[in-house]
Amino acid sequence: MLIGLDIGGTKIEGVIVSPDNSEVIERLRVDTPKTHYADFLSAVRSVIDSLMEKTLASSVGIGCCGSINRTTGKMQGANILYLNGEDFLGDLRSYYNLPVALTNDANCLAISEFKSGAAKDAQDSCLAVIIGTGCGGGIVIHGNIVDGQHGLGGEIGHNPLPGYRVDTDGPTTQCYCGSHNCNELFVSGTGFERTWALKHPKLSAKEIFNRYANKDKDAVEHVEYYADCLARILGAIVNVIDPEVIVLGGGVSNQQAIYPLVEDKLKNYTFSKNVDTPVRQALHGDSSGVLGAAYLPVMKGMVN
Numbered sequence: 535m536l537i538g539l540d541i542g543g544t545k546i547e548g549v550i551v552s553p554d555n556s557e558v559i560e561r562l563r564v565d566t567p568k569t570h571y572a573d574f575l576s577a578v579r580s581v582i583d584s585l586m587e588k589t590l591a592s593s594v595g596i597g598c599c600g601s602i603n604r605t606t607g608k609m610q611g612a613n614i615l616y617l618n619g620e621d622f623l624g625d626l627r628s629y630y631n632l633p634v635a636l637t638n639d640a641n642c643l644a645i646s647e648f649k650s651g652a653a654k655d656a657q658d659s660c661l662a663v664i665i666g667t668g669c670g671g672g673i674v675i676h677g678n679i680v681d682g683q684h685g686l687g688g689e690i691g692h693n694p695l696p697g698y699r700v701d702t703d704g705p706t707t708q709c710y711c712g713s714h715n716c717n718e719l720f721v722s723g724t725g726f727e728r729t730w731a732l733k734h735p736k737l738s739a740k741e742i743f744n745r746y747a748n749k750d751k752d753a754v755e756h757v758e759y760y761a762d763c764l765a766r767i768l769g770a771i772v773n774v775i776d777p778e779v780i781v782l783g784g785g786v787s788n789q790q791a792i793y794p795l796v797e798d799k800l801k802n803y804t805f806s807k808n809v810d811t812p813v814r815q816a817l818h819g820d821s822s823g824v825l826g827a828a829y830l831p832v833m834k835g836m837v838n
Contacts, residue, residue, distance in 0.1 A: 535550050535551065535552065535553070535559065535589040535590065535591055535592065536550070536551045536552075536553050536591065536592060536593055536595065536828040536829065536831070536832070537549070537550055537551075537582060537585050537586070537589075537591045537593065537594045537595070537828060538551055538594075538595045538596070538597070538824045538825065538826075538827035538828025538829070538830075539578065539581060539582070539594070539595070539596045539597065539598075539824065539827055540597045540639070540642070540823040540824035540827055541566065541578065541596060541597065541598040541599065541614075542566065542599060542639070543566055543599065543613055543614055544565065544566055545563050545564070545565060545566055546563065546564050546565075546566055546577055546578060546581055547561070547562070547563045547824055548561070548562045548563075548581040548582065548584070548585050548824075549561050549562075549585075549824050549825075549828060550585055550588060550589050550591070551825060551828040551829075553592075553829075553832065556646075556649070556650040556818075556825055558821070558824075558825075559589070560585060560588050560589070562581055562584055562585060564577055564580065564581060565577075566614065569616065570616060571616045571617065571620050574614070574616065574617065575622070575625055575626075578596075578626070579626075579629060582594055582626075582630070591632065592632065592633075592831075592837045593632055593633040593634070593635070593831035593832070593836060593837045594626070594630060594632065594633070594634045594635075594831070595634075595635050595636075595826075595827040595828050595829065595830035595831050596623075596626070596634070596635070596636040596637075596827055596830070597636075597637060597638065597639045597641070597642035597823045597824065597826060597827035597830070598612065598617075598622070598636055598637075598638065598639070599611075599612045599613050599614060599617075599638065599639060600612025600613070600614070600617060600618065600638060601637070601638045601681070601684075601685030601686065602622075602623060602636060602637075602681075602685045603684055603685050604681070604682075604683050604684065604685060605683070605684065607621055607623070607624060608620060608621055609621075609622050610685065611685075622636065623635075623636045633831045633836035633837055634831070635830045635831045635834050635836060636830075637679060637681060637827075637830055638670065638672075638685075638688075639664070639670070639823050640662065640663075640664050640670035640671050640672040640688055641672035641679050641681070641687075641688060641826065641830075642672070642822065642823045642824070642825075642826030642827045642830065643662040643664060643672055643781070643783045643816060643822045643823060643826055644660060644661070644662035644671075644672025644673060644674050644679060644688070644781070644826065645672070645674065645679055645825075645826035645827075645829050645830060645833055646818050646821075646822045646823070646825035646826035646829065647660065647662055647781045647783075647816050647817060647818065647822060647826075648660045648662075648674045648677075649825075649826075649829050649833075650817075650818075650825070651781070651816060651817035651818045651822065652779065652781045652814040652815065652816055652817040653674075653778070653779040653781050653814070655779075656674075656777075656778040656779045657778065658675070658676055658677065658778060659673075659674055659675045659676070659775065659776075659777045659778050659779075660673075660674045660777050660778060660779045660780070660781060661673055661674075661688075661768075661771060661775065661777040661779075661780045661781070662674075662688075662780075662781040662782075662783060662816070663690065663767075663768070663780065663781070663782055663783070664782075664783050664784040665721055665722055665723065665764070665782055665783070665784045665785070665786040665787055666722065666723055666783070666784025666785045666786065666787075667722060667723055667724055667784075667785070668691055668718050668722050668724075669690065669691030669717055669718040669721055669722040669725070669784075670688065670689060670690070670691050671688035671689065671690040671691070671771075672687075672688045673687055673688045673775060673777070674777075674833075675775065677833070678833060678834070679830070679833055679834070690717055690767060690771060691716060691717050691718035691722070692709065692711050692713060692716045692717070692718065693716065693717055693767070693770075694713065694714070694715050694716060694717070695715050695716070695717055695719070695720050695763060695766065695767070696766040696767060696769070696770045696803065697766050697803075698715050702759075703715070703720070703729075703763075704729060704732045705732075707719050707728075717763075717767050720760075720763040721760065721763050721764045721767060721786075722784075722786070723739050723784070723785045723786050726739050726742070726756075726760055726786060727739050727742070729756070729759070729760070730742055730756050733752075734752055734756075739785070739786065742756060742757070743757070743789050743791065746791060747791075757791060757792070757795070758795060760792070761792050761795035761796045761799055762799050764792070764796050765795075765796050765799035765800045765802065765803055766803050768780055768796065768800055768803075768811075768813070769800055769801075769802070769803025769804045769809075770803065772800070772803075772804050772809060772811060773804055773805050776811075777811065778811070779811070779812055779814060780811055780812065780813045780814070781813075781814050781815070781816050782813065782814070782815055782816060783815075783816035783819075783822055787815050787816060788815070790815075793813055793814070793815070796813050797810075797811075797812070797813050800813070
């Protein structure tokens, strides 16, 4: 059996997964400690230990906010701030005599959807993009996840929006990361609401999409604009890696209206104008992260 953990700012979820059919055999959740790394590490170990008491595990895979810098081995970019600068993976490996692997949550989405989800028919590659509170991505090439030298593989949310223009995309805006006009500012759920508010009274994403369904002119224009931004971003990636399938996860991915719009606009931003790359909704939903984490050691060739 495979053990997978999905770690976020509010909860640590652990599962036992059958490697044959992605069936979740056991599930356990605890709150993420708020202040100290030592408490956090203890909580993670308690979840793993509890699951190991219930099965003979072949590996432990972890999906976590942030990433590992391959040069230093330390965590970076985690919104659990006390985790940054810690050798989290090394600390875990010192406790367990079995393969332990770690990657970020977007990579876990890519793994689970490539292995048994919306991209399971792909032979070689897929791109997974989270469009929720933030925007991140995961890339699978030749059946393996791409982490990169600095753990930045797939971090498309913090590339600048392709083709940015003040007259169509609004005034230059600084992202929390320090860069300007990052993709996340336009295609995350919060970005969708932010760009709407540049021209209209503030509304939630749900309210805007409800207006779109009722054919409100402003909402139709805004959803079309959002799909164009997303197509620009995806088109730039297609021109680099040309994935077989693109999978969308996160809150905005639940809006079915965006899929035909993005697929139609995508070809406008690729070198070849006859691109027909399918853009699909993630199949595993909220379980994508923890399933991808469980499969991570398998994808990395650490276990059979």
